[in-house]
Amino acid sequence: MLKLPVQVSAEGLDAAFVGVPLDTGTSNRPGARFGPRHIRAESVMVRRYNPSTRAAPFHSLMVADLGDVNVNLYNLQDSCRQIREAFRKIVATGCIPLVLGGDHTITYPILQAVSEKHGPVGLVHVDAHTDTGDKALGEKIYHGTPFRRCVDEGLLDCKRVVQIGIRGSSYTPDPYKYSRDQGFRVVLAEDCWMKSLVPLMGEVRKQMGDKPIYISFDIDGLDPAFAPGTGTPEIAGLTPAQALEIIRGCKGLNIVGCDLVEVAPIYDASGNTALMGANLLFEMLCALPQVKTA
Numbered sequence: 001m002l003k004l005p006v007q008v009s010a011e012g013l014d015a016a017f018v019g020v021p022l023d024t025g026t027s028n029r030p031g032a033r034f035g036p037r038h039i040r041a042e043s044v045m046v047r048r049y050n051p052s053t054r055a056a057p058f059h060s061l062m063v064a065d066l067g068d069v070n071v072n073l074y075n076l077q078d079s080c081r082q083i084r085e086a087f088r089k090i091v092a093t094g095c096i097p098l099v100l101g102g103d104h105t106i107t108y109p110i111l112q113a114v115s116e117k118h119g120p121v122g123l124v125h126v127d128a129h130t131d132t133g134d135k136a137l138g139e140k141i142y143h144g145t146p147f148r149r150c151v152d153e154g155l156l157d158c159k160r161v162v163q164i165g166i167r168g169s170s171y172t173p174d175p176y177k178y179s180r181d182q183g184f185r186v187v188l189a190e191d192c193w194m195k196s197l198v199p200l201m202g203e204v205r206k207q208m209g210d211k212p213i214y215i216s217f218d219i220d221g222l223d224p225a226f227a228p229g230t231g232t233p234e235i236a237g238l239t240p241a242q243a244l245e246i247i248r249g250c251k252g253l254n255i256v257g258c259d260l261v262e263v264a265p266i267y268d269a270s271g272n273t274a275l276m277g278a279n280l281l282f283e284m285l286c287a288l289p290q291v292k293t294a
Contacts, residue, residue: 001040001100002282007064010095014061015288017098017281018090019068020083023264024076025105025143027136029231031264035277036068036100038265043278053248054293055286063285066090076141080109087113091257096288098281101261103231104131107216108146114214114257115155121256122160122213123147124204126221126246128167128234130186132178143262151182157211158183162204164197164246165189165221168234189237197242201249208253215250215258215284217243219277227276229268240276247283258284 001017010016019036026032048058057063069086071079087110090097099110104127115121125131125147132151133144141149150156163179167189176186185207187200220230223237238246263277285291 001065002043002046004065010090010093013064013095015063015096017065019100020102020106021068022071022079022102022106024073025103026231031266032103032262034265035263038274039100039277042271042275046278046282050286053286055291056294057285057291060291084109084112091117097257098284099259104143104146104218104261107259108149111150111155118212118256120157122157122208124215125163126165127218128220130163130179160208165238197245210254212254212256217260218262220262227273229265229273230262231264247287251287255288
């Protein structure tokens with residue numbers, strides 16, 4: 001990732017990129033297991049400095065690529081166990097993980113590991129979907145349920161959760177009731193149309209305070225015109241500029257982990273979706289609280 005050195009351990013690192021090549025939890029189109037390798041391939045276009053924010057992450061932090069964690073493509077619960085154990089080791093060293101997904105199921109075991117170290121965390125969640133379903137086809141773990149499972153286990157500080165870009169048709173007349181009942185702030189995509197999200201992020205910053213937060217960015221939060229390579233696209237989403245406003249708006253917050261999920265390269269022969277993912281992960285790196293400006 002980003003032409004960085006590869007390490008097998010997070011020891012001595014301030015931050016690390018980690019791939020989780022899993023798509024067993026997808027409900028529509030598979031393929032996100034190939035997201036990490038394509039994001040890495042497209043990341044060769046990303047350079048060392050961020051002149052817009054003046055961030056110089058590689059002058060501030062020790063960063064490497066830890067490769068991919070092991071998963072069991074034939075057993076989703078066992079994959080969650082392996083992911084959880086791998087991230088326990090990473091966060092125990094004090095390293096901040098920046099995760100290349102994989103479908104959104106992976107955020108659940110990652111947050112299990114992160115919350116063991118930091119306690120319940122705030123969440124900045126960009127997505128077309130709230131991912132707070134209870135079950136599908138009798139299964140309680142898949143990419144539509146991670147944040148409900150996190151609530152069940154007390155992994156989230158629910159008064160510090162914001163979900164941005166939510167949209168699309170639904171199975172019920174009020175699909176966002178569960179999120180709102182937990183105290184989440186739900187920001188619909190239509191409330192973001194044709195406007196800057198800088199004012200929104202000013203409010204989010206106050207909501208998050210100085211306690212630990214996690215950023216989870218589903219690439220389908222963006223409009224499929226910009227990011228068609230994903231499993232569950234929904235029309236009329238966010239723009240890349242708005243994505244940058246959200247991530248840059250988190251600069252200086254107590255970020256303890258990030259992920260970029262649901263890149264399914266097979267549905268975008270141009271590679272633009274993976275390129276978008278690589279750039280957004282770079283922006284997340286630049287937003288980490290220890291990063292100084294050039």
